[in-house]
Amino acid sequence: MKRQSLWAAGLAVVMSTAGAGTALANEPHPWQIGLQEPASPVKHLMDSFHSLLTVIITLIVIFVAALLAYCVVRFNAKKNPVPSKTSHHTLLEVAWTVLPVIILIVVAVPSFKLLYVAERVPQADMTIKVTGRQWYWDYEYPDHDNIAFSSNLIQESDLKPGQRRLLEVDNRVVVPVNATVRLLVTAGDVIHSWAIPSFGVKKDGVPGRINETWFKAEREGVYYGQCSEICGVNHGYMPIAVEVMSKPNFDAWVAKTKTAQGIGDRSRDVAQAPAPAAGAVQ
Structure with a gap:
């Protein structure tokens, strides 16, 4: 009986450690050795x-x-008192x-x-436009009636239990799992860089220019990153949080957000918009 209790206790420790590792897989953590778990x-x-x-x-x-x-x-x-005077050795x-x-x-x-x-950006399921600003991010969803919001760092005094210091934001980017997401990255003031280590994504946002990248999140969860280009005094307070959820939950989030922003149903698909014809008037 005592031996079974020891086995049970040991198993509980192993499972709790594994669970903690999974929970921390999408973010940096103290004493971390190695890279974050890949998710794309x-x-x-x-x-x-x-x-x-x-x-x-x-x-x-x-x-x-x-x-x-x-x-x-x-x-x-x-x-070797007499040094070698070999001049060459063909082999x-x-x-x-x-x-x-x-x-x-x-x-x-x-x-x-x-x-x-x-x-090379593959055929995309959706597009998100990212605009870096001092010191927060603006996001737009052109495929979903131009849902738009800003994402700011949650101050340490406002954090809830379980939230990550210097990583939590008031509005997360939300995407469906296993969807190819095209990112259009730019900036409104100085150069920024949108980066999520678990996705292998780091793309600079340059004022007056749009850079393109992509990711495909393979599992649900919350993934964290930070601005990776020095952009001023509060550069270190510009986190990124991406929440990956199932397609039904994502659709529910879209509907809820559109209602909150007073957006009607004007669905359109610009995830992989074709280039304008030569000579077309823009």
Whole structure:
């Protein structure tokens, strides 16, 4: 009986630890080691590329350190009073030329693949326009009758139990799970940068210019990020929160928000609007 109780207690500890890890997977937390859990196709590719580079760099460091240690021991003045006067070694010269080329190719192939996937926006299910301002974000949903709102940091004195300091906002971005979301990012004053680590997204917002990126959240939850371009004295107080929910819950949120903003039903689809015809009057 006592043994069963110990097993039950141990299982409870493991489950609570796993639950805490899941709860913190979408945000930074104290003493964090490693990257945040991936929640989008691009972030999965980024993590794989990071792991590949880590292995390659570690092997290179070990090889160079071992070579230096060997040279120090083998060719010191006591063991080698007469220094070598070798002027060339064809095989060695070919090796140290070809091997780095091979390593660069191994690194370049997944790198180019990642760049292509991250920059090429696929057929989108919806579009969100993001405008960075000192020091908050404006959001617009052109596919949903131009729902619009601002998102500001919740001050520490106003936080509710369980809310994250310097990460919680008064209005979260809301998207459906497994939907391809196109982001149009710009700024209204200085350069900002919209970033969510779990999505592998970081796109600069530049005044007078619209930059495009995308993400596809693979699981429900709340994901946090921050402005990642120094934009003034309150740069560190410009968080981003994205809430990913099921499609029915998202539709209910859209209906509720439209009612609150007094927006009628003028549904239209601009998620993947075609480019205007040449010579068309804008």
